[in-house]
Amino acid sequence: MQDPVNSLCPSTVSRAEWGARTPAAEPQPLVVSPVPYVVVHHGGTKKYCYDQNTCSAIVRSYQNYHIDTKGWNDIGYSFVIGEDGHVYEGRGWDFVGAHAPGYNTQSIGICVIGDFSDRLPNEEALTALSDLISCGVDIGKIGEGYHVIGHRQTRDTLCPGDTFYKWVKALPQWTDHPVPLTQSQLIRQLDKTFGVAVVAR
Template identity: 35%
Template sequence: MFVLFLLNLDNTFADCPKILSKDYWGGQAATHIDYVIKPVKYIIIHHTVTQQCLTENDCSQQLINIQSYHMNDLSLYDIGYNFIIGGDGNIYEGVGWHKEGAHTYGYNKKSIGVAFIGLFKYLLTIFNAFLDVAPNKKQLEAGQKLIECAVEKGEVDRTYKLMGARSVSATESPGLALFRVIQNWRGFTRNA
C-alpha cells in the first residue's frame, strides 16, 4: 500500500506564530513585487510612528492607513514593511516572506523589515517632556517568535544581524526604548 501525505509547509514549523494575511486585514495588493534571495542576512526593526492599537480592528485600520500613505503619498509599490506587529499581539503580513520591502534604504534586498505599531512616546505634561516606552509584552514576544520562525523557515540566515533602523539610517526608529530592548535579543548588532 502506498500512502501520499501532503504537507502545508507554513504549518510544519513549530515555532511559527500565526500571521494575519494582507487579505485578512484589508490590505491592497502590491502594484509590483521584487523578490529577495533567501536567506537574508539582516532583520531591521522599526516603529510606525502612529497611534498604538490594541484590537484586531484598530490594528487593521492602522495598517490600511499606513499602506495608503506608503502607496499613495510615498509612491511605493506596497506597504513598506515585511511584517507589522500590533499592540494586540498579532503579526500582520506586509509584503511578506522573500519579498523586498521598502523600509531601509540600502538594506531592502538583504533584510526583513519588522515594524511595531506605535510611537512609544508619551508626553508628561507636568515636566513638559516625553517619556520613551517599549511596546507591550505581547508585541515583544510576537516579535521574537517571528524572528525565530524566520530562521527556522530559512528566510533569514542563522547568523543574522538584528538592527534598529537608527543604526543604518538617519531616523529615530524604532524609538529609544524599543532600541534598548532589542539590544538584548539574539543577533543584535549596532553595525552592519
C-alpha cells in the same frame, strides 16, 4: 487567520484579512535568501491597537501612506505587529521591502505599531516579534547567523524609538557595525539562487 505550519511561527493575519490593497506593481523577489539582517521599526505615531480590527485599520493606513504619499508599490514592511499580539503580513518573507536604505534587498523589515520613544511595546508584541524571527530562522528565510539592527542604523531617523532601541541593542544578535552585502556579493547570490550568470556593469 493563517495557522502556523511550524510551532515557532506565530499566527499571521493575511493581507486579505486586514484588507490590503493590490500592490501598485509586481513585487520584486528577494535575491538573498536566507537574509542576513532583520531591521526593527516602530510606527512612529502614538496610535496603538489591542484588537485585530483596530490594528488592521492602522496597517491599512500605513499601506495607504506608503503608496499614495511615498509613491511606493506597497506597504514598505515585510511584517507589522500589533499590541494585540498578532503578526500582520506586509510584503512577506519572499519580496524586497521598502523600509531601510541599503538593506531592503537583504533583510526582513518588522514594524511594531505605535511610538516607542518612551515605553516598550507590550509583552504580547515583543513575544510576537521574537517568535516571528525564530520562525524565519526555522523555515530558512532568515540566516542562522543573522544580525538585528534598528532602523536608525540605516538612515537619519529616531526609529524605532529610544526605549525600544535599547531593547533591540540588548539582543545577542544585535550588531553596532552592520555591513550590507556588496554588489559583487549580491551578484554571486543571484547566480547561486537563480542559476544565472550576471555581468556587473
